[in-house]
Amino acid sequence: MTHPSHFSIPPSPIRILGIxxxxxxxxxxxxxxxxxxxxxxxxxxxxxxxxxxPERLKVILDSLREVIELHRPQQVAVEKVFVNVNPQSTLLLxxxxxxxxxxAVLAGLPVAEYTALQVKQAVVGNGHAKKEQVQDMVQRxxxxxxxxxxDAADALACAICHAHGGMGMGTLATKGFxxxxxxxx
Numbered sequence: 001m002t003h004p005s006h007f008s009i010p011p012s013p014i015r016i017l018g019i020x021x022x023x024x025x026x027x028x029x030x031x032x033x034x035x036x037x038x039x040x041x042x043x044x045x046x047x048x049x050x051x052x053x054p055e056r057l058k059v060i061l062d063s064l065r066e067v068i069e070l071h072r073p074q075q076v077a078v079e080k081v082f083v084n085v086n087p088q089s090t091l092l093l094x095x096x097x098x099x100x101x102x103x104a105v106l107a108g109l110p111v112a113e114y115t116a117l118q119v120k121q122a123v124v125g126n127g128h129a130k131k132e133q134v135q136d137m138v139q140r141x142x143x144x145x146x147x148x149x150x151d152a153a154d155a156l157a158c159a160i161c162h163a164h165g166g167m168g169m170g171t172l173a174t175k176g177f178x179x180x181x182x183x184x185x
Contacts, residue, residue, distance in 0.1 A: 015041065017073035017104070018159030019064070020151050021081075021097040024048060026060050027151030030071050031142065033163040040142040042071060043152040053092070057099040064103035076104040076111045077162035079119060079154065114161050119154070122161035 013032040020027035029043040046063040048056040081097055084090045104111045117127040124137050135153040138144070141160060148156060 013039070014075060014163075015071065015073045016159040016162050017068065017071070017076045017109075018155040018157065018162065019076065019078045019100045019104075020154035020158060021060070021078065021093065021100045022151065023053075023056060023060075023092045023096040025151045026064070026096060026100060027149070027153070027155035028064065028067055029138075029148075029152055029156030029159050030067075030073060031156065031159050031163065038142060038160060038163055040144060040156075042067075043148055043156055045149060045151045053095065057095060060096055060099040061103050064100055065106065068103060068107045068109070073109065075162065076109045077158045078104075078111055078113050079158050080113045080115045082116060112162050114158055118165075119157050119161045122164050123157045 013034040015030060015032050018029040018031075020029075024047065026046040026048075027043070028046065030041040032039045032041055044067075046060055048059045078097065078100055081090060081094050084093070101111055114122075120129045120134060121127040123129075123141070124133050126133070129137075131150045131153070134157050135147050135150060138153045138156045138160065139147050142156065147153075
């Protein structure tokens with residue numbers, strides 16, 4: 001007779017929602033992580049209409065709440081804002097990011113934040129990769145039949161970064177490095 005403790009129960013998949021916030025277009029991407037395997041679930045873009053800021057932020061919040069309700073992620077990864085040359089653009093992007101984080105928090109989900117450098121490093125192996133390189137690697141890593149849009153690819157890349165290195169789920173190869181000027185050195 002075999003003792004039940006000899007059987008290992010396979011880990012259940014962890015569903016991750018990646019968000020690339022933007023006031024005009026907010027990308028989202030959802031994947032499941034099971035062991036070291038990643039499986040594409042869904043992705044898309046939320047486009048806000050021209051108009052007043054509060055209404056545009058409401059579109060982001062409501063749309064992400066719908067995505068969360070439909071796909072039931074367990075964790076959320078959001079790209080951090082970088083400071084633009086134009087401070088007004090940075091402030092607007094920060095508000096779009098806030099709406100995205102609020103959607104996750106209102107659903108009771110944990111939120112991890114990653115810089116664009118961290119995301120590109122995790123997905124492409126180069127923190128200064130171009131958008132096309134990120135799109136190509138996301139397509140390859142998730143075995144997608146087509147190339148995702150730049151915003152959806154960035155959101156999926158954020159989820160991939162989280163799956164591989166974030167929140168104790170894996171280990172990002174940053175041990176022994178320091179951050180200097182926003183770069184790992």
